Amino acid sequence: GENVEQHPSTLSVQEGDSAVIKCTYSDSASNYFPWYKQELGKRPQLIIDIRSNVGEKKDQRIAVTLNKTAKHFSLHITETQPEDSAVYFCAASGGNDMRFGAGTRLTVKP
Amino acid sequence: NAGVTQTPKFRVLKTGQSMTLLCAQDMNHEYMYWYRQDPGMGLRLIHYSVGEGTTAKGEVPDGYNVSRLKKQNFLLGLESAAPSQTSVYFCASKQGRQPQHFGDGTRLSIL
Numbered sequence: 127g128e129n130v131e132q133h134p135s136t137l138s139v140q141e142g143d144s145a146v147i148k149c150t151y152s153d154s155a156s157n158y159f160p161w162y163k164q165e166l167g168k169r170p171q172l173i174i175d176i177r178s179n180v181g182e183k184k185d186q187r188i189a190v191t192l193n194k195t196a197k198h199f200s201l202h203i204t205e206t207q208p209e210d211s212a213v214y215f216c217a218a219s220g221g222n223d224m225r226f227g228a229g230t231r232l233t234v235k236p
Numbered sequence: 237n238a239g240v241t242q243t244p245k246f247r248v249l250k251t252g253q254s255m256t257l258l259c260a261q262d263m264n265h266e267y268m269y270w271y272r273q274d275p276g277m278g279l280r281l282i283h284y285s286v287g288e289g290t291t292a293k294g295e296v297p298d299g300y301n302v303s304r305l306k307k308q309n310f311l312l313g314l315e316s317a318a319p320s321q322t323s324v325y326f327c328a329s330k331q332g333r334q335p336q337h338f339g340d341g342t343r344l345s346i347l
Contacts, residue, residue: 127295132278135276158333160335160336168340169326169338169339169340169341170279170326170338171338172335172336175335215278215279217279222267222284222286222292223269223281223284223292223294224269224281224336225281225295226271226278226279226280227278228276228277228278229276229278
């Protein structure tokens with residue numbers, strides 16, 4: 127089955143700096159790659175997603191890039207703010223189920 | 237619009253007890269999922285369903301059973317709870333190629 131690895135496990139940045147989180151996947155049939163943000167004690171919430179027919183997608187300060195050949199995708203957050211502090215999960219899906227990375231705890235220092 | 241509702245929100249069990257977690261969605265979604273979330277391990281898929289009357293195993297199905305008798309409900313059962321099943325359980329649903337929507341989670345402790 128699909129295996130998703132996510133790095134780093136923790137990331138600390140200064141407010142205003144950029145943050146990058148990287149994920150790799152193993153199943154070449156995977157074609158859908160969402161990113162979720164989870165605040166403490168809350169549900170995971172979708173922040174951006176990308177499908178395999180697209181190499182990059184951007185939504186304001188958030189962007190995701192996908193390299194199908196290398197089987198990796200990344201989340202980029204620019205101009206980070208303290209409210210960006212949370213745990214971020216990547217995921218990959220090629221059919222009916224979805225596999226998640228272990229998560230990255232992002233801390234944005236004011 | 238309630239979305240995905242999980243009951244109960246919290247529960248403490250003793251080893252060997254049984255219980256059922258309920259997930260209800262009001263979005264007419266075909267797909268429903270049960271995950272468990274443990275520190276440092278992300279979300280791991282337990283079981284899922286692609287439609288009423290169907291179920292399938294995920295990554296970590298052992299010790300759990302599920303049923304999808306009605307389209308809007310997906311039940312997760314623990315027949316004989318074990319301390320290793322202490323976790324936060326999330327239900328999610330989706331329609332077609334759309335993203336999954338998550339419930340608020342059930343925090344389960346087994347003593």
